[in-house]
Amino acid sequence: MKNALVTNSVSKNFGNFTALNKVSITVPKGSIFGLLGPNGAGKTTLIRIINQITMPDSGSVLLDDEPLQSYHIKDIGYLPEERGLYKTMKVGEQVLYLAQLKGLSKAEAKKRLEHWFEKFEIGDWWNKKIQELSKGMAQKIQFIVTVLHQPKLLIFDEPFSGFDPINANLIKDEILQLREEGATIIFATHRMESVEELCDDIALLHESNKILEGKLVDIKRQYKTNTFEVGLVTDNEAQLKQTIMAKFDASPAVYRSLNNDLKLNIKLKESESSNDLLAFLTSNAQVIHFNELVPTANDIFIQTVKNN
Amino acid sequence: MNHLSLIIKREYLTKVKNKSFIIMTIMSPIIMIALFALVAYLSQLNNNRERVISILDESGIVSDVFKNTEFTKYNILSNISLEDAKQLVEEKGEYGLLHIENKKDITEVSKAIKFYSEDSPSLTLMSNLESKLEKKFTDLKLLQEGIDVEKLKSSETQIDIAQESFLGEESSKAGNIMKLVFGGLAGYLLFMFIIIYGNMIMRSVIEEKTSRIIEIIISSVKPVQLMLGKIIGTSLAGITQFLIWMILGGVLLTVVTMIFNIDLMQMQTPQQEMVQQALENPNANAQAQIIFNEFRSLPILNLVIAFIMFFIGGYLLYSSLYAAVGAAVDNETDTQQFMMPILVPLILAVYVGLFTVIEDPHGTVSTVFSFIPFTSPVVMLMRIPFGVPIWQQIISLGLLIGTFMFTVWFAAKIYRVGILMYGKKPSYKDIYKWLKY
Structure with a gap:
């Protein structure tokens, strides 16, 4: 029971178009998993298969080590990218209806809903129609709908699109809280800032294939180039530059700083350690900036997609 | 509760609670009945008007077919010229004047009947008058040919074929x-x-x-x-x-x-x-x-x-x-x-x-x-x-x-x-x- 969700070579074709080509991913229990990929890579199709909205042509999906069954619906909470609610239905009625479809009893749903309404301080919305709410307000309701039945697996497709920063933060905190409580979370997105911030594991889809998967830290380690960003203050900049260039593979760096310093990116060879570099630099100039360049998720994303 | 019944319930309630649905449900019969009542009332109003029709029968052979009914009164004129009669009818505001000219034989008379009125007369009224006259003239002609009208009438037969299936079920x-x-x-x-x-x-x-x-x-x-x-x-x-x-x-x-x-x-x-x-x-x-x-x-x-x-x-x-x-x-x-x-x-x-x-x-x-x-x-x-x-x-x-x-x-x-x-x-x-x- 280490993995919350496993897909084994899942394929899906729509006519002549291949949406997914033998995609296997493993989502560890209790993790926040980033399902990344450019638009049209197959993220939504994979999510729909996990939600049993579409059936795969081949391959299998395991939820908690069991093949996906119709009763698993109540264990999954799904916030689709294309989302909306019945415009003319009242907020309270609507959430209760959707919760009942997920298998909650009416009384239980009502109790939990009251709790959420209190938490978000929106108690007076109960009898409002969705069309009377602002977009941000409707999205809060949408979030409640997704999590009300306390699913073991939560799937968010582009969760922050359309949220203002305050709501986005609120939702982010809630997501982290849900993870604390034991839920596993899948994020499908092409916005890398949130990935960097939240995800433990990622899988990258590109043109229907999975091209990368693993722990974000491991991947970053794998992609790092042993490059250090340094800022040096000295009297003779030109000479210093020449000295360094002679010994290391260096190139001008760009970053913001308060000093008028010499900014360089220095790439080390396998045999060289960061301490050697630091020692060399301190003996030649005043070091005011020293930072290992770790590839961002965005860099990895762009680089991998380009290479494929 | 299972999914299907939940969905049915929601669909039903949303439809039934919808304002335009409620208005349609209540207003449609009211509007229909109101229209019906209006039409009925108007047509009644139309029929209830009493009509007076003057008859100037110069031939003197058909006056007896015109009998007063609830809404139609006949006023038999005599010893008056057509022009005077027209004027009289117009002055009295009567519905119209039926003029039967005197000719040498019945056929000629029947061909020269005219109705004078202010506006074009009601279709129902005209066909009513026509059928009355047709009947009378047919009788007169038969009489002229020496045929006993009573005997002819009693020999008229109406056929109604009774329908019955082989199993003996009657139908019609x-x-x-x-x-x-x-x-x-x-x-x-x-x-x-x-x-x-x-x-x-x-x-x-x-x-x-x-x-x-x-x-x-x-x-x-x-x-x-x-x-x-x-x-x-x-x-x-x-x-x-x-x-x-x-x-x-x-x-x-x-x-x-x-x-x-x-x-x-x-x-x-x-x-x-x-x-x-x-x-x-x-x-x-x-x-x-x-x-x-x-x-x-x-x-x-x-x-x-x-x-x-x-x-x-x-x-x-x-x-x-x-x-x-x-x-x-x-x-x-x-x-x-x-x-x-x-x-x-x-x-x-x-x-x-x-x-x-x-x-x-x-x-x-x-x-x-x-x-x-x-x-x-x-x-x-x-x-x-x-x-x-x-x-x-x-x-x-x-x-x-x-x-x-x-x-x-x-x-x-x-x-x-x-x-x-x-x-x-x-x-x-x-x-x-x-x-x-």
Whole structure:
């Protein structure tokens, strides 16, 4: 029971178009998993298969080590990218209806809903129609709908699109809280800032294939180039530059700083350690900036997609 | 509670609680009855006006046919010139002047009759006068030829062929008309029901698509469940509306007729005379008896069961197609191209039903159409009052149920793909491809 969700070579074709080509991913229990990929890579199709909205042509999906069954619906909470609610239905009625479809009893749903309404301080919305709410307000309701039945697996497709920063933060905190409580979370997105911030594991889809998967830290380690960003203050900049260039593979760096310093990116060879570099630099100039360049998720994303 | 009943409940309640639905349900019968009352009142007003017609009969041979009735008074003029008579009638504000000129023989007289009035006279009145005069002149001519009018009249014979089946069931033309009305009403009711509530289902599917809630719903329930729930919920709302219409309409009609004291029979004044003549006919009583017997011998149980079965079957068949159309498009304006294939068989059914069943309820065309699943609900309902063998009904129903299951499968296929397709307006080719996803 280490993995919350496993897909084994899942394929899906729509006519002549291949949406997914033998995609296997493993989502560890209790993790926040980033399902990344450019638009049209197959993220939504994979999510729909996990939600049993579409059936795969081949391959299998395991939820908690069991093949996906119709009763698993109540264990999954799904916030689709294309989302909306019945415009003319009242907020309270609507959430209760959707919760009942997920298998909650009416009384239980009502109790939990009251709790959420209190938490978000929106108690007076109960009898409002969705069309009377602002977009941000409707999205809060949408979030409640997704999590009300306390699913073991939560799937968010582009969760922050359309949220203002305050709501986005609120939702982010809630997501982290849900993870604390034991839920596993899948994020499908092409916005890398949130990935960097939240995800433990990622899988990258590109043109229907999975091209990368693993722990974000491991991947970053794998992609790092042993490059250090340094800022040096000295009297003779030109000479210093020449000295360094002679010994290391260096190139001008760009970053913001308060000093008028010499900014360089220095790439080390396998045999060289960061301490050697630091020692060399301190003996030649005043070091005011020293930072290992770790590839961002965005860099990895762009680089991998380009290479494929 | 399981999913299907939850969906049905929601669909039903949303429809029934919808403001425009409530207004439609209550206002429609009120407006209909108000219109009816208005028309009845106006036509009564029209008929109630007393008309005075002056007769200037210079020949002196026809004056005796004009007898005063409640609303028409005849004023026989004599010893007055035509010009004076016209002036007199105009001054007194009478309705008109009938002038019968004196000629040398009856034929000449009959050809030179004129009616003077301020405006062009009422059609009913003219035909009334004409028939009175025709009768009188025919009698006069017969008399002139030396024929005994009384004898001629007594020798006039009216033939009413009594109809009886080999099994000894008596029937009559009037009975046939009654059956036609029964069947026609049942078929037409189904037709209206499909169109009104089929459209409602379609709109409700489109609404789910445009509000983008659909993906949330189908991550919890199967698309087929959602579609069936929608169809059943909407139909229940439809039945509720129909029942309210009938009850409210019936009550209002009774109240209105009582308040305005409208005699329903009097609404067809021109035909009234004919009806009365028919009633005076000594055979009329026997006729009424036969009609009554026929009504009683109508296969009522068969009719009711068949009505329910074919109504449900036909309605589900078409409404699943409506749901599929709703799923295929993004907005109502795009539905046009897909509505044709639904409406054509439906309208065909009503017309084929109305024309061929009148002609011959058991003829080849009406029999064949009562087997074809897309037309059978309407045509069969029209045929059944005339007595359709049970085996035919069962085969037709079997075909209908088979086709219904096929269309639900077919519609569900389109539905489950279509509800997730946005943007592009699909072509028939696209939809064909969806079937294979």
